[in-house]
Amino acid sequence: MTELNGTHDPALRSWVASANVADNDFPIQNLPFGVFRRAGTGEAFRGGVAIGAEVLDLGALRQGGLVEGLAGEALAACARPALNDFMALGNATAGALRAALSGLLRAGSSHEARLRQLLVPQSAAEYDVPARVGDFTDFYSSIHHATAVGRLFRPDNPLLPNFKWVPIAYHGRASSIRVSGFAFRRPQGQLMPPAAAQPQLGPSRRLDYELEIGAFVGRGNALGEPIPLARAEEHLFGLCLLNDWSARDIQAWEYQPLGPFLAKNFLTTVSPWVVTREALAPFRVPWTRPAAEPAPLDYLDGALVRAGGAFDMHLTVWLRSARMRTAGTSAVRLSHSNFRDCWWTVAQMLTHHTVNGCNLASGDLLGSGTQSGPAPQEAGSLLELTAGGKQPLVLPDGESRTFLADGDSVSIRGWCEREGFVRIGFGEAEGTVLP
Ligand code: MN
Numbered sequence: 001m002t003e004l005n006g007t008h009d010p011a012l013r014s015w016v017a018s019a020n021v022a023d024n025d026f027p028i029q030n031l032p033f034g035v036f037r038r039a040g041t042g043e044a045f046r047g048g049v050a051i052g053a054e055v056l057d058l059g060a061l062r063q064g065g066l067v068e069g070l071a072g073e074a075l076a077a078c079a080r081p082a083l084n085d086f087m088a089l090g091n092a093t094a095g096a097l098r099a100a101l102s103g104l105l106r107a108g109s110s111h112e113a114r115l116r117q118l119l120v121p122q123s124a125a126e127y128d129v130p131a132r133v134g135d136f137t138d139f140y141s142s143i144h145h146a147t148a149v150g151r152l153f154r155p156d157n158p159l160l161p162n163f164k165w166v167p168i169a170y171h172g173r174a175s176s177i178r179v180s181g182f183a184f185r186r187p188q189g190q191l192m193p194p195a196a197a198q199p200q201l202g203p204s205r206r207l208d209y210e211l212e213i214g215a216f217v218g219r220g221n222a223l224g225e226p227i228p229l230a231r232a233e234e235h236l237f238g239l240c241l242l243n244d245w246s247a248r249d250i251q252a253w254e255y256q257p258l259g260p261f262l263a264k265n266f267l268t269t270v271s272p273w274v275v276t277r278e279a280l281a282p283f284r285v286p287w288t289r290p291a292a293e294p295a296p297l298d299y300l301d302g303a304l305v306r307a308g309g310a311f312d313m314h315l316t317v318w319l320r321s322a323r324m325r326t327a328g329t330s331a332v333r334l335s336h337s338n339f340r341d342c343w344w345t346v347a348q349m350l351t352h353h354t355v356n357g358c359n360l361a362s363g364d365l366l367g368s369g370t371q372s373g374p375a376p377q378e379a380g381s382l383l384e385l386t387a388g389g390k391q392p393l394v395l396p397d398g399e400s401r402t403f404l405a406d407g408d409s410v411s412i413r414g415w416c417e418r419e420g421f422v423r424i425g426f427g428e429a430e431g432t433v434l435p
Helices: 058-064 069-078 084-088 091-105 112-116 143-153 229-235 248-254 303-308 322-327 346-354
Strands: 033-038 046-051 054-057 119-121 125-128 136-139 169-171 177-179 182-185 188-191 200-203 211-217 236-243 268-270 314-320 332-338 365-367 409-416 424-434
Touching (some): 033 054, 046 069, 069 084, 177 182, 211 314, 211 409, 229 346, 303 346
Parallel strands (some): 136 365, 177 268
Antiparallel strands (some): 046 054, 211 236, 211 365, 236 268, 314 409, 409 424
């Protein structure tokens, strides 16, 4: 909240007309970063920034010599096929580039004619994961999700006693992270049917999604040097959308005693655009803990996180079945939640991750865990929406779902809005289940 500057000015307009359309995800106040190339060309991936319905080619912009100094250093790093080096430069350097781009893309910029040559329509672009993710950690930070899922497995003891104290997480798999648009085969694995004498190998029958936020690490920390909470956000580059696809039947059989393994590491989908921490400044909200609940240990508590550690970020999940695609019916919304209801903040997750000295590297990815809200329609997975598969959802075209069917596409979308500021969006993280 203290870091607002001219790039957040709601009066700003871009010479890219599509950026000024109300409720588009990528107005000039957003300026998220990703890596892209022209679809079907085999060109090298390079950095881009989303503006309206276009991508500004940062690799080509670098050739132009328009951007110098600190912003120029950032731009050089953005010309590479992954944004790790850019993220490693830190948020002040990223901010210098953001300020330069905001000036160049502003209505009235004297460079408009030159820059028009550097735009690629998003409809003609393909994307890669924004960074080479060295390590992926997935948290479990929504108390509403943890309670709802816990109730399914342990009706008399839904929430385990450590939840309110420890930001729970598991180490995920980086090699199977893919960018939005990826179609994947239904995973197979060991399944233990309820009355069976022994497990069998077969395709998952309880395939699910998880509605999550992804957080990219900017500057890393040295092994052995924890990141104190007051400095945690200096290590946060930005946020994206994330779907932690989950095979609930494989998970139920394998998860004890060491946690998720093959139930979750077959695919994780992320959105192509990373919205920077700076772009999110208008949408910070206080992080609170109900008075009846225990305050966190001192290393997870502080004035910054209390004042504005949370993000007011809307999250939705959309389903489009094969039949809906054939009929030309648009996707149906399954749920709507908000990241502000999270039990922990991203800063607390970063700090806890490093409290033992564990080192984070630039481009590492943290998942927030499924973001479910307090109301039933705010559940971030089918496991919760269908009460463990016992109460099927009926879709508008008459189809019903307990878990995902072959041909289903799941899209996660997100946005931030606040009176007096321009709404910014995250695009989408979409994936399709193949037989
Ligand atoms: Mn998850």
